[in-house]
Amino acid sequence: MGKINLDRADPDFRRELAKQPGGDKISACFTCRTCTASCPIAAVNDTFDPVKIIRMALYGLKEDVLKSDFIWLCSSCYTCQERCPQGVRITEFMTLLKNLAVKEGNMPTGIRAQQDLIKGEGRIYPIDDFDNKKRDKVGLPPIPTSCSVVKKLFPSE
Amino acid sequence: MKYAFYLGCTIPARSRNYELSARKVAEKLDIELVDVEGFVCCGFPMNASDLKAAGVMGAYNLALAERKNLDICVLCSSCASQLTEVAHDLSDDGPEREEVNKELARTGLKYSGGVRVKHFAHILLEEVGEEKIKEYFVRDLSDLRIAAHYGCHYLKPSEIYDDFDHVEDPKSIETLVALTGAKIVDYHGKKRCCGGPVLPVVEDVALAVAKEKLDDISKTDANAMCLVCPFCSVMYDDNQKGIESEYDTTYNLPVLYLTQVLGLAMGFDRKELGLNINVVKTKKLLAQYFEQ
Numbered sequence: 001m002g003k004i005n006l007d008r009a010d011p012d013f014r015r016e017l018a019k020q021p022g023g024d025k026i027s028a029c030f031t032c033r034t035c036t037a038s039c040p041i042a043a044v045n046d047t048f049d050p051v052k053i054i055r056m057a058l059y060g061l062k063e064d065v066l067k068s069d070f071i072w073l074c075s076s077c078y079t080c081q082e083r084c085p086q087g088v089r090i091t092e093f094m095t096l097l098k099n100l101a102v103k104e105g106n107m108p109t110g111i112r113a114q115q116d117l118i119k120g121e122g123r124i125y126p127i128d129d130f131d132n133k134k135r136d137k138v139g140l141p142p143i144p145t146s147c148s149v150v151k152k153l154f155p156s157e
Numbered sequence: 158m159k160y161a162f163y164l165g166c167t168i169p170a171r172s173r174n175y176e177l178s179a180r181k182v183a184e185k186l187d188i189e190l191v192d193v194e195g196f197v198c199c200g201f202p203m204n205a206s207d208l209k210a211a212g213v214m215g216a217y218n219l220a221l222a223e224r225k226n227l228d229i230c231v232l233c234s235s236c237a238s239q240l241t242e243v244a245h246d247l248s249d250d251g252p253e254r255e256e257v258n259k260e261l262a263r264t265g266l267k268y269s270g271g272v273r274v275k276h277f278a279h280i281l282l283e284e285v286g287e288e289k290i291k292e293y294f295v296r297d298l299s300d301l302r303i304a305a306h307y308g309c310h311y312l313k314p315s316e317i318y319d320d321f322d323h324v325e326d327p328k329s330i331e332t333l334v335a336l337t338g339a340k341i342v343d344y345h346g347k348k349r350c351c352g353g354p355v356l357p358v359v360e361d362v363a364l365a366v367a368k369e370k371l372d373d374i375s376k377t378d379a380n381a382m383c384l385v386c387p388f389c390s391v392m393y394d395d396n397q398k399g400i401e402s403e404y405d406t407t408y409n410l411p412v413l414y415l416t417q418v419l420g421l422a423m424g425f426d427r428k429e430l431g432l433n434i435n436v437v438k439t440k441k442l443l444a445q446y447f448e449q
Contacts, residue, residue: 040350044365072358075366076204077350078313082324091314098205107206110357114202118214122197125170135169138177138431141192143169149197152263153213 009060017057022092029054029088035080041073048073050080050090053097066101072108074098119157122147158284160230160275161222162190163240165387166198168232171395172387174431178416179232179277181425185293186285190230195221201239201310202357215243216257220268228273230280232416234386237276238310238317244274245317276311278385278415279321282329291336295424296446301339303418304379305330306370308389309350324348330415334383337422342379346370351392361403367392368400371408380442381411383418390414394436411439421446 017023035050036042042049047070056065065071074094081091101107117124127143135142168176183190200214218240222229231237247254248270258267275283281290307327315324322329327348331341352366371393374382384390394412401407412435420430427447432439 040352040366040369041355041362044369045362072205073355073362075309075350075352075354075363077309077354079309079348079350082313082315095204095208099208102206108358111206114357115206118198118200118203119210123166123170124198124202125166127169131170135173138173138428138434140169140173140176140180143164144194147197149195149217149264153217153260154210155263 004056004059004061006059008063010062011060013060013062014058017093017096020096022089022094022096023057025086025088026054026057026093028086029058030086031055032085034083034085035088035090038079038083040077040079041075045073050074050094054088054090054093057093057097065097066104067106068101069108071097071101072111119150119154122150158187158280159189159191159227160280161193161196161225161227163193163196163199163218163222163229163231163236163274165231165233165236166202167387167391172390172414174434175232175387175390175414175416177429177431177434178414178420178425181429182416182420182423183230183277185420185423186281186290188230188280188285191225191227193221193225193227199233199236199239200243201235204239205354211239212243212246213257213260215239216247216268217261217264217266219244219247219272219274220261220266222272223268224266228275230275230277232277232385233388234276234308234311235388237274238313240274241317242314244270244272276385278311278329278333281333281419283321287332287336290333290419294337294422296337296422298337298339298418298422300445301337301418301442302342302378302380303334303339303383303413304342304344304374304377304381305334305347306351306382306384306389306393307348308384308386311385330383330385333415334418337418339418342374342377344373344377344379346373349373351386351389353388353392356392363392364396364400364403367396368404371397371400371410374410375408379410381413381439383413383415385415397437409437411435411437411442413439
């Protein structure tokens with residue numbers, strides 16, 4: 001991202017975020033960059049920068065944040081949140097942004113695949129008879145191959 | 158000591174070596190692990206896309222354990238943090254629990270806030286104790302030089318784990334490994350994430366994160382890595398060959414689960430601990446323990 005275009009800013013975004021868990025403390029950020037300096041993703045990829053994402057959200061750059069690819073690079077390792085001297089719940093904030101991005105239609109295919117498997121099969125690695133054969137061979141008990149309870153937990157999916 | 162044994166998704170499908178060795182170690186130490194048929198995904202992989210649904214998945218598993226009047230033993234660190242966090246959030250009889258119970262009602266279950274969740278390593282240190290564990294050791298592992306990997310969700314967010322270990326200076330895994338006589342190798346970057354949660358988003362970023370740790374460990378005299386999470390193991394064991402070919406380098410670093418190290422000291426054989434299932438071969442490293 002180059003220059004910030006504040007004409008695109010949505011002044012309500014900050015207030016919208018402040019009402020939700022993870023977004024309620026971001027205005028305490030004083031840009032010390034402890035988060036970015038501690039981030040294992042930022043260390044290998046320069047498109048991911050936690051302090052910049054917090055600033056962008058505070059400036060109201062809603063679309064630039066929620067339509068971005070970079071929010072999905074957060075590994076939710078909690079290093080930033082544990083170290084933030086201002087008590088900003090950065091990992092929870094990143095999770096909030098990802099949840100909001102999904103509502104705007106921004107969802108990586110791998111994340112969608114995981115969600116479909118969980119809501120459809122109850123597991124990210126559904127167990128089949130072949131898995132149970134391998135389990136039996138080494139003396140492990142079988143795991144159920146179907147999971148109907150997710151249909152009750154998520155009836156609208 | 159009796160716990161509902163929560164395996165999650167990755168372990169029964171991809172980490173049978175972890176499950177096998179944990180069951181052996183538990184049996185030896187008289188920890189009864191009860192298999193609960195209805196357990197589903199803990200919800201952790203869905204936090205990013207649907208936090209509310211992820212919480213309902215977690216609560217459903219807690220409610221199943223509660224119906225059996227059991228606390229939960231977890232092997233996977235992501236499952237541990239997810240279930241611990243949901244149990245933490247739902248421990249008070251407030252509106253949050255009421256809302257979750259409305260969802261659970263369709264399954265005929267209800268959660269009343271009474272389940273404790275513990276990672277297997279927490280149970281070993283807090284309930285069994287170092288002295289008792291040592292009583293069962295029959296092999297001296299002093300030729301092993303082990304670099305411990307704690308990973309993230311085994312320790313964090315720290316507020317849900319009741320001061321079990323220190324986030325910035327963790328000791329629990331090394332304390333347990335040191336009981337076996339194995340040498341503990343400290344290294345730069347010990348607290349770094351494995352990169353696993355980014356794997357379904359951008360694979361090369363996830364592998365670049367995992368590579369950093371393999372590089373750091375390869376600068377030491379460690380001859381094995383030890384960890385407590387199946388997803389970290391996917392990154393360092395299953396993906397080690399891929400990282401080697403992508404970056405034209407060689408590590409050949411065996412990656413052992415904590416329960417495999419303890420089980421080895423307890424005298425179990427290769428197959429009992431699933432050591433033949435590990436992707437990076439352990440045969441040469443452990444040859445002296447299995448000679449006839």
